[in-house]
Amino acid sequence: MEPLIQFRHLEKSYDAGGSKFFVLRRINLEIQQGEFVTIMGPSGAGKSSLLSIIGMLDSAWAGEYFFLGEPVHKLNNKKRNELHKANIGFVFQSYHLIDNLTVFENLEVPLSYKNVPHKERVSLVCDALDRFHIVGKKDLFPNQLSGGQQQLVGVARAVILHPKLLLADEPTGNLHSAQGEEIMELFKKLNDAGTTIIQVTHSERNAAFGNRIIQLKDGWVVSETAAATVQSA
């Protein structure tokens, strides 16, 4: 099967007073469809930068990046945006729900950017509310929800269009352990249902929910190992 993601000699750097400061160096990586990959490493290792590049939020890099065989490095912004919209969902550490939108409207956001018609949008949002058991919260604003509930909405928003790839940047970083566990269980279920997941985390326990760990240090991939199996709570 064609890999979902393929990097060849990916590099990202900044100009720093005439010299280059490398954030990512010569990354060669393949991620298959259906994998649950964890990116780990110390602070400043380049984890979030790699995640942004995978999510096509960052286009300032060099090298080759194939997504489902499409050469992302050759695509213009518009094409990249379409590829991103069609295939990728995001979950953030601090949820990043839009404060002035209700839960219902937050879930609607990605749908509206894909020009999903109104009726279908309502139907998809209702389905997501139901799936994630947050129907009762649909008219609440983010500041009326707990952290766990907010992240639940964040995950629901990320997967509402059934993306092939779900990217999560420290998804449980702001949650207490029970809430974090719940979210990771949810990820596991989504992965089992076929969604490829790439997460950035410092937590060994969270990493254990996945099946591969990529270790970064100073922008280099220093190891790729299989994850230990997590003991479900």
Place this chain on the structure above:
Amino acid sequence: MDTIRQDVRYAMRMLWKHRFATFICAGALALGIGANTATFSIAEAFLLHPVPLEDVDRVVALVDSQPQRGVQNTPVAPATYLEWQAQANSFEQLGAYNWDGVNFTGDGTPQKIQDFLITPNFFSVLGVQPQLGRDFLAEEGQPGRNQELILSYGLWQRRYASDPKILGKTVKVDGKPFTIVGVMAKGFDYPMSAEAWLPMAFDAKARVERDNRQLWVLGRLKPGVSIAQAKAEMLTITRRQADTYPDSYKNFQLRAMPLGEYAAGDLNRQYTLLLLGAVAFVLLIACADVANVQFARVSGRQKELAVRAAMGASRTRIVRQLLIESILLSLFGAVLGVFLAQWMLTLILSHMPPDIARYIAGWKTIHLDLGAFLFTFVVALASGIISGIAPSLMSSRSNISETLKESGRGASSGRARHRLRGALVVAEVAMSLILLVGAGLLVKGFHALVSVNQRYQPETLLTLNLDLPAVQYPEKSARVTFHERLLESLATIPKVKSAAMATTVPYANGGGASGARFSIEKRPLAKREDAREAIMETISPSYFTLMNIGLRDGRFLSDADGDKTQPVAVISGSLAKHYFADENPLGKKVRVGEDDSNPWLTVVGIVDDVHYNWLQKEDIPTLYRPYRQNPPHYTTVVLRTDGDPKVFVSAVRAKFAGIDRELPIYEVKPLDVVIHESTVGIGYVAAMMAAIGVIALVLASVGVYGVMSYSVSERTHEMGIRMAMGATGASIHRLVIGNGMLLTGIGIAIGLPLAFMLARALSSLLFGVSATDPFAFIGLPLILGSIAALASYLPARRAVRVDPLTALRYE
């Protein structure tokens, strides 16, 4: 469409959430949009519909101009008109009119009427017909047959109580019987202010006149003929005329233009365009203010925008979302602006004296119409885009991944944003300075106009006009007797200090003072076009003293200067300077016109110059003659009173009735009212420009304040560090105010040369305006700078109060 609705809903929610900023921005935009809507309504009336007739764009005005003398419109002589009529093929027909004024008597109170002499086909050229009765017949344009008249609707209503049986009635016009054959429709009053129309007839002598320029010619284009084609044909005809009669046509040049453009008038057009430009500047300043607020708002929403991008929003969608917000804000401003515009128009319309309004083409059509609403909508859309585009584009460009990081500040485009905000303030200051200088100069010019007339002490002068009909007063002696009796009689009214008469009193009758040629003994003209010209005044001897016009040399005219004594004249200082530069004019002889039959007049005195109207920028040579030697028909009588002149009106009317009860007197007004009415137009422009200047100043200060305030709040951390490192309050003050003043200084430096260009244009338009006015170019920038300094000081004071510990913890 569905997603747009979603964006609109969200935008409204955001505007409501930040309602204080929303109301401030909408208020600023309302000022800009309201001023634009009101000015557009005026411009629409003046420039687009000055003549409210159907199909008016097919009517062309054909006038002569004298480019070398800067004269835009000059009438043509009968022979010129008749040749045009015979030779031009571009027009269905050509017609002409001439200004006139007649006395209506014999059927009620004697009344002075503003009439026009017109060729019988004049109404056909305009495409109108009388509402009642008939148009003039072709034969009524023959000498001796022209004894009919057509009334305006207004005169028919006022004088004849809308009598439906008015047709066929005979009235006395200047003592001669005329038959009323028609009444025009309500609202039709072309040429402006017309109350009646009389047929014009050319006798054999008039038909060959080429120098007696008195006709204003209009033509209706044939179907399919453009103005350009008609103009080309007319230029061929006028060139032929100039070749054949070079003396009569040299230095004249034909102008052909749509009637609307002609009726609007060049001056009206210039001032209207000036105001349109000024309010456009105000709107741009308001937009810059709003853009600055939008910058501040969207930079607080960087994370939201980054999340939207991460959710798949394209840059276009994000820009659209933000633009919808700023357009909604502008539309809100536009709604407020329409109310403001209506208020402004009501204010403007209600303060214009009716006697002046009726002479302003398009004045009565000023109102907020569909065009104005459409204009407002378009302006609001444009304002929304102008004020929102830069913040939207800038925000949509920020680094998404950086912004979404937990510690990310989303400030990757911060420096560019700062630069742009600074540039907006610079532009605001520059535009404000230009407006302030324009406003300052106009106000100074208007003030100079008012001051120059103070020497007449106009508040104690009563003026009134009369026109002695040629039928009743054909002889010079009859007119002299009339004037002698009148002045004697008026002087007996208690508390009337003195009475005088003149043919042209400053500012009376719109200040129109036309020049005439004159000759100087033993100094024949080398070339005909070098003709000497002066205003020819005929006055009573007491006029100079009554008007406080000073004697420079020689003597005033006296009661001894009669028809049996040597013909004499007094000249103005400018005439002496212009034509007797190297010699003493006293004792020299001059003659009105170039006709040998006119007597030589001996110059016996030189007096100060008089300012005749607000358009006059330089003194006009004037020649005064005693009324006993040249008794006029048309006269303005002036009375110096002890107190409010208005209380003397009934006594004055009684004195007139005692001398000639059939003679109407009109325009009975104190001179200060006459001057006010004559200058009210430029007063309006000056007042509007002053208001615009103040609005611009306020908006620019708000802009400086907003940017400095935002800058301080963004730099709280930096201020904290600086203070922790030992910075004093004074140094923080200097830092913030210095930044604000740097922007202001750059704005002033850019604005000054542009303001100078405007000042040069204004100085050529208006009396009393200097292109190098120190107040405008030193005083106003200082005022602007001081206010900007204050606007920077307030945020600076806040910066000084920053607690270093709090500021650092905040980070």
